[in-house]
Amino acid sequence: MNLYNLGKALCNGVLRPLHRLEVIGAENIPTTGGVLLCSNHIDNLDPPIVGISSPRTIHFMAKEELFRLPILKSILPSINAFPVKRGMSDKQALRTGLQVLKDGNVLGLFPEGTRSKTGELxxxxxxxxxxxxxxxxxxxxxxxxxPYKMFKPLKVVFGKPLDFHELRERKATADEATESIMNSIQELLEKNK
Incomplete structure (x- = not known):
């Protein structure tokens, strides 16, 4: 068993009962091919919670600072995380993310770039x-x-795949595409409160 699967099994055994985790829409994640999985970000536990909720292995982009911490710097690469420098265009992180998707894997992102202090998107x-x-x-x-409170229900909702055909065809800007993704996350938040 690799470290990712071991970590997933451990997190599943602890976090699922502790947060009474309910997963909705896992079938919306295609079983094969590259998937860009974009989620809101409300707590440090979001990556493992999304990880145990997904039927597929996720490669997460994580802030570079975490890779400087003694224990994490050896664990993170083993669980498919790779560093990104925040607040600037990190070409290496972009190349790594593109490769993850081109190789037919799942790339997990928190588009806000940091945790929401208010819980709002x-x-x-x-x-x-x-x-x-x-x-x-x-x-x-x-x-x-x-909320992330012990024994209070926590939900992870995967929405239906978004149609990016039109945006790709007309060469939309990255900001427009991100806005479309954020609007979809907002809709999921409102429908599943």
């Missing part, structure tokens, strides 16, 4: 739109609906 960064437009990956919106 924030502004999305253009990186999500960049990946959506530069590849033919299926784009799946995801909503995490809290």
């Amino acid at each position: 924030g502004q999305g960064l253009s990186g999500a739109g960049f990946f959506a437009l530069r590849t033919d990956a299926t784009v799946v919106p995801c909503a995490i609906i809290g």
